[in-house]
Amino acid sequence: MNRTMITATNTMSQIQHKMDIIGHNISNVQTNGFKRKESYFNDLLVQQFETMGRADRENGRLTANGVRQGTGAKISQAKILLTQGSLKTTDRDLDVALKKKDLFFKVLVQGEQEQSVNFTRDGAFYLSPDSQNPNNMMVVTGNGYPVLDEFDDPIVVNGNIKEIAFSENGQLRVTSHDGGAETFNLGIVSVKKPQFLEQIGGNLLGFPANMDELAVAEGNIVTALTGAARGEISLQQRSLEASNVDLSKEMTDLMNMQRHYQFQARSITLADQMQSLVNGIR
Template identity: 65%
Template sequence: MNRTMITATNTLGQLQHKMDIIGHNISNIQTNGYKRKESYFNDLLVQEFKNQKQENETGRLTPLGIRQGTGARISQSQLINSQGSIKSTGRNLDNALEKEDLYFRVRVSDDKGEDTRFTRDGAFHLNPVSNNPEQMMLVTGKGYPVLDENDNPIIIDGSIKNLTFSKEGQLTAEADNGNRQIFNLGIISVKKPQLLEQIGENLLGLPANFDQLGIKEEDILTSLTGGLREGISLNQGALESSNVDLSKEMTDLMNAQRQYQFNAKSVTMADQMLGLINGIR
């Protein structure tokens, strides 16, 4: 196969992956608390041909020999953890985290069992507990239980009159009979967001093999309990918007499409050149 074809095809698949990432960002522009991803390219290994007989050439500005590239690949797909804009909703179950390193803890059940995940989407709801309709559980919009600081689901007894979330993430539930229940929301501070995996449904989680990588959970995140809760900044009656900038994403998408077209054209031109060579008699 022509060397030009090899170089172009190596890059085409990576450009398609970049466009998929951009498309995913654009599709989540209205998702509360969504964090966009950005990909970065690096050159693959370069092959050098030493065809120079003389090592010193007067006036030469470029390195000796011929260097041929083999394409490019995505070297990093980075989670951009910048703060999205805060929009007021006036709904007392909506909560926005006002620091970019903070995440709510939620519990997810799947075929593999139960696990703890993290989200910035603070649009909460109250669902009746299946075995006790007089109790209400605080859940996310997808129905996942919101956890307290001890990793227990937040279950409220009795008929609820009012719910109040403090700036430090403390939930006070007032019943019709005047009784009050207090819960501390399970909130973490993420030190290394790039080590978290996007699980889907606007959730992040620890990598399955992080212990094999020689990394401890406390190196990635910190549970804000006790005196650390002073670092929490919660805004009740508001939600955080996605941090996706549509104009930037469209510009990046057009650039990626042009690069894809250029590499596809290189394959076509290389095929035409091979056709001309094969046609020589």
């Protein structure tokens, strides 16, 4: 395999990775609160061949001295973009939209081995009967994940519900038919370094499994908004945030990547044809 084939093969694998990211964005264009990913390319190691004996004699030369040959490209970064999605009115009491791009709700997700706290922008909440007390209702997401309060406890309300109201600073107030009322502070965090989070699935974000290797404290990535910090919260009831995916841009990027992939594949074909010609010389 010659140098051209190696360079094209290295690049094709990275282009495929970028197309996978674009496809994931497109598949979630209708997912509430979804945040798109953007990836960037960088050159792999390059090698410089000096072909000019005396560079000082090349005055006026328009091309570079020597030949620089690379080994392909790689994705240097794939980051989550927290740009605000458009808000759509639903007129549903349990629909809530966050109005600042760095805010996320805390939800409890059951993994294969243990439960973990994840983050979402999807404010389409529902009421589900509490397994421990059928007379109570638990506030959950559309996937059934319990919504947490500021102390990371699931929000459980009395089942005799008359009215549900969310304040702009993230407080849930539930009024019952007998005149009683319960209030809960929604668990909301401010994400400061989204590049350290990974997409768990759909519109969920969570800490990566290799947090110890990253040598970054969770508190430096997200900040829980409690006490006086709850003044930074801004939400809107009876509304949902749409995905921040621009379908036209994603389709354009996908077509460009497909053209790049075809170009690299054509390079391999041409290199193979050149080898065939050389090997056929007698």
